[in-house]
Amino acid sequence: MTEVPDFLLKRSKDRRAALSGAAPTAEPSASKEVAKTVTSSAAPALAAEVAPPPPPKPDPAYVVAAKSRKKIPFWAMATLSLLPVWAFLYLLAVSPVVREESGPMATGAEVYGACASCHGANGQGGAGRVLHEGEVLKTFPNIEDMLNFVYTGSQPFVAAGLAVYGDADREGGGHAPLSYNGNAMPAQGEKWGGGLTDYEVLGVVCHERYAIGGADPKSEQWASEYATWCSPESEIFAALQAGAVDYDTLAESFAMLEVPPRAVGTEARPSTK
Ligand code: HEC
Numbered sequence: 001m002t003e004v005p006d007f008l009l010k011r012s013k014d015r016r017a018a019l020s021g022a023a024p025t026a027e028p029s030a031s032k033e034v035a036k037t038v039t040s041s042a043a044p045a046l047a048a049e050v051a052p053p054p055p056p057k058p059d060p061a062y063v064v065a066a067k068s069r070k071k072i073p074f075w076a077m078a079t080l081s082l083l084p085v086w087a088f089l090y091l092l093a094v095s096p097v098v099r100e101e102s103g104p105m106a107t108g109a110e111v112y113g114a115c116a117s118c119h120g121a122n123g124q125g126g127a128g129r130v131l132h133e134g135e136v137l138k139t140f141p142n143i144e145d146m147l148n149f150v151y152t153g154s155q156p157f158v159a160a161g162l163a164v165y166g167d168a169d170r171e172g173g174g175h176a177p178l179s180y181n182g183n184a185m186p187a188q189g190e191k192w193g194g195g196l197t198d199y200e201v202l203g204v205v206c207h208e209r210y211a212i213g214g215a216d217p218k219s220e221q222w223a224s225e226y227a228t229w230c231s232p233e234s235e236i237f238a239a240l241q242a243g244a245v246d247y248d249t250l251a252e253s254f255a256m257l258e259v260p261p262r263a264v265g266t267e268a269r270p271s272t273k
Helices: 006-022 027-039 044-050 061-068 074-081 083-094 104-114 135-139 143-152 155-159 198-212 223-230 235-242
Strands: none
Touching (some): 104 198, 104 223, 135 198, 143 155, 198 223, 198 235, 223 235
16 A cells, blocks of 8 residues: 555656756756756746656556446346346246136137137127027037037938938928038047047037027026036036046936936937937
């Protein structure tokens, strides 16, 4: 700390050298001479000759250090101060969404997206038949027959030589396969090359009956069917989902239910009465 900085030593040495040039023998009185040349207004010419203007005073080391140190740019400070907020939002975004809804209706709502292109988002029809306003319920008063038809699609009915699918005594007339502009209902079940599992077929059929078709789950007519097949507590849906039963075996496995299910089956067949 008591060390004389280099630049001061150098300055005094320079000064001395300059003075010795002007007055080689005046070395010992150099400081006096300097004082004189700098302060004396009586000899400005000499001062200009003898003492060149002092070099600009260099910054002290600590100022140099402060100036040359890498600093965090001001905009980065703002960004950095937002980091905790960002981290919080990130965690919120990546944590999986807990789906509260599950069961047949939730499954069906999702699966129906694949049917909507032909049947319309609300079952109003299109390339496929009209399903809403009770229409699909007239064709299939029993859910088992609808499950069977959606599983197989139109072609197996044609191949089996069946004149109608669904209720032949349907109000407005029974529906013959390929009678809707000649278009076929594509098979959905695995056995016929469809892309849906058995429980997904049940889910989408529940959606078409209860969300689109007009069946009221609370009504006397539909409450029992809804509870057995389409409610979140449906044991049949759970068993299909677990792979414990399929459309060929569920009638037998659930024969003990209060309202036992009819056979669904995976082959085209006439509707049950
Ligand atoms: C490529 C178009 C197309 C797609 C996709 C389609 N359907 Fe169909 N659907 C039809 C046609 C056409 C008919 C009439 C079949 C016939 O006349 O043989 C039909 C008939 C039906 C019927 C009988 C309606 C009645 O009252 O006669 C139901 C139920 C049905 N489809 C359900 C579904 C479900 C569930 C899906 C989705 C998993 C689906 N459809 C996807 C074209 C389609």
